[in-house]
Amino acid sequence: MTHPRQTQPSYADLTRFLMQPFLDSPEALRIDCETCADGSRIWVRLAFEGADKGRVFGRGGRNIQAVRAVLNGVAKAAGQTANLEIYGGQQADEGAGQESRPRSSNAPKPRPSKPVQGEAR
Template sequence: MSLNSSVPQQTLKATSQSVSSAKEPDYTGLVKFLIQPFLESPGSLSVDCEFSASTSRVWIRVAFEGEDKGRVFGRGGRNIQSIRTVIAAAAALVGHSVYLDIYGSQAFNSMSDGEEAGTGSVEAKPKEQRGNNPKPTLRSRSQ
C-alpha cells in the first residue's frame, strides 16, 4: 500500500513452476563448492553421489586427505554440520533426503540425520557438596 496514489505499483505475478517440479540439484557440484575452500589441495577431493529413485534418498560419499579433516570438520564439528544442513536443505526442496558420508571418519559415519556427535555417551556427573559446613545465616545490621 502506498501513500501516494499517483505512483503506479508493481503487482507480483504467480509463476506456474512450483518447487516440486524444480530440477534435481547438482549434489556433486554443491559438495565440492562447500568443501574445497577448507582443503590445502582441492584436487584431492573425491565426491561420489548415488540416488535411489525408489526411496528418494541420496548418498554422497566424500574423500580427501587426512590432514584436511580438522579444517573440514571444524571445531566441534561445526563446519561439517553446516555443510550437511545446506545439502539437506537443497535436497528437501525437491523432496529428497540426503546422507553425507566422509571416508575414514568414525564419529560421523554412525550418525543419522539430526543427531549430534557424542550426545549419548556423555553422562552428567552429580554435583558434590564442597564441605560439611552448614550454610551461613544472614543477620540484619542494627545500629
C-alpha cells in the same frame, strides 16, 4: 498453465563448492553421489586428504554439520533427503569432534582421592 519441470540439484557440484574452502589440496577431493531407485534419498560420499580433516570437521564438527545442513536444505526443497558420508583414509565422521584431546601441560592435574603415603593434604 504448465509448470516448469523441476531438475534435480547437482549434489556433487554443490558439495565441491562447499568443501573446497576447507581443503589445502582441493584437487584431492573425491565425491560420489548415489540416488535410491525412487529418487527420494541421496547419498553423497566424499574423501579427501587426511591432513585436511581438522579444517573440514571444524571445532566440534561445526563445519561439516553446516555442509550437511545446506545439503539437507537443498534436498528438502527438491523433495528428497540427503546423507553425507566421509570416507577415504579416515573413519566416517560419526561423533566428529568427540575425539579425546590430550590434556594441556599447564592444566591442573587431578588430585588422588587418597593421600599418598608421606604426603600431607
